[in-house]
Amino acid sequence: MKMKFMAEPCSRMVELAGKYVGPHAMTLVLEDPTDDFSLFAYAWLASPTGVQAIRATSYGTKILGVRKDLLRALPVPVAPNSIVRRVAKLVRRCTSGREEYATEIREAQILLEQTPEMRDAFEACSTRSSRSIVWDGPLPSIRAWNFAAGGGVVRLLGQRWKAQLRDVLVANGIFNGPRFARVECSPPYGIDFLSQRDVFMIRPVGRRIVLPAIPKRLLFVPRNALLVGSHGQMNEGSIFGKVELASFAGWRSGITQDILRVLAQDCYRELAYAFLSTTVGQWLLKSTAVGTSIPSMRLDLLERLPFPDPSLVTLDKIRQHVLKAEEARIAADEAEAAAIRIIEEEVLPQWLA
Template structure:
């Protein structure tokens, strides 16, 4: 990132830090009256739960609500921490509604940090709750053209810089409400506003379709009788013990007892193992290597473990390391799994994702486990591993103390389901539809932001 300097023609006594000024926003502010509108004039509420403090009281899923962290808000499949609703003094202020804009509100100014980035809430997020680090923007007219246009502006690179310019603090930055509310939203022709708004609506629709298709695919696997029995075991939160009469591949009780008998039950009920669905040598992590930052057009995009599971990744740009493509890049048909981290609820360890949303030349961290499925098994393998039972089985392969990792021999011995040809075709079709919907959503949002950056803003920035 290049250092820049500019003159603020109208500095404000309320904002004396250079951080609180950006050249693009100052030019929009300086435009003649009526060409922009302060963000707060479009809002019904701004950050009603931002900065609140409360004690989280964990509880069983059927008795609580889902509290999302900053990373959870941006996840392709948001899954938060289950807490009691009365943990919060004013729960309604934390609840997410469709068309709310959620902004990551605590962090640093790193180029690929989430801080200052926005996402618009669709049905994947609606009904869940945000914590004190999320700035939620509730519009007077949710879903209207101007509110969707405002979201696209805030989500653009210029918008991110504008949002970050409202920061205060040193180590962990947060937003100043007074500065945030005065951010100018440019007003453009009805035609341009409508184009951008239509693209954002398409983004929301396709993300909801993506989520619905994946849920339908999982339902096909979840309805298996053996899966239902195993699910009762892995979701039982009571302390339990198991008797193990098989080989002791490890001396860690976790690998045998964490699934509360589900592993033994499914191993007896199913004759196939995960290795039967994976190519020979098709389960591996990449090597460690030095990551040297660089700028476009040089180098490649590089995704961390966090980025792989985000709906809109924020990759780093690094110099291309001298390692083989197979160990750095991933083919679009691969299944990716978080293989280093903690075992707590909401952690990335064991989560799975399809690689089709990554770029062809995008590098992936060694913390991500690559699974290359045999022909005809990709959709079923992914869907099974993403169910509650599959997730519990994946986590049961963890070894280590401080930062557990997946042990490959245990992974390949996991039981693997046999579906009827009809069910397998249905899972494949639903998964394919979900992937296409996600890629359409990404393309629509990218185009909306391109219009903002390349067609709208140049009017002010010449």
């Protein structure tokens, strides 16, 4: 079992296995990944107290690093075998649920990516070479570079699909929240608040702020919303254009104004998520960017993006894959939260007594 350490432990084996972990993340390789105590140790390190213990091993001033010798020396709580087994079972359930989530999402995306028009669009936007695009249509934006960088996929798909994104949205279904002061506080006061980075973490961990005096519709989001990173850099790997389901965590917390709220009609929510999370969908979202240092999305351009119109059979398959993925990840999150709760409520009080 490998655990990626940045600000906290991350259980995301499917996405990290066989991949390069950057120099700003630390990988802990446990001797026996199937051992109950190893999984118990993960839950301990993922708990709020464990995260504080990890941060206590840091050094530096503005940009902190973790000292390996201090990290190795961190103690692991002692608990009865029955509790260790309970925690390990929950962590295994969390891991298998997140693996199922990733698999089901990928299956939904493949159903779209295997169509001829999506294959052509993928080839156009993934080609890495100098190019120019001849455009004789209207000029709603002077950010021509963003359009050309995507290989003209907006025009390509617009010629093959009749539908646009706005056709599957509810009334006033795309909006950002307002800017407001974020005054930190401690529970039980205030609300949980997620930044743009927090929204796209496998286990969002935000901060506590005073409830701002703004309309709740602009602060909280419906459980069935899509959340889109709408401010940031255009480089690959950035969160600009990333898409997430609000049901994973966002609907329980206040959300930064940098996150775009997208409310699709119920029958199209899963299709919209699967499509916009593909490579082609990401390029389409980035084609709406305007600005210089920190681009943002133009909502009118976003609404006019081409949208797929699959057969009813394919649409139902996509919906089922996304719904299964959603159910698996929510169950995984609940299992991990239960494991951490056991550490905080049953293990630490006895260990520190």
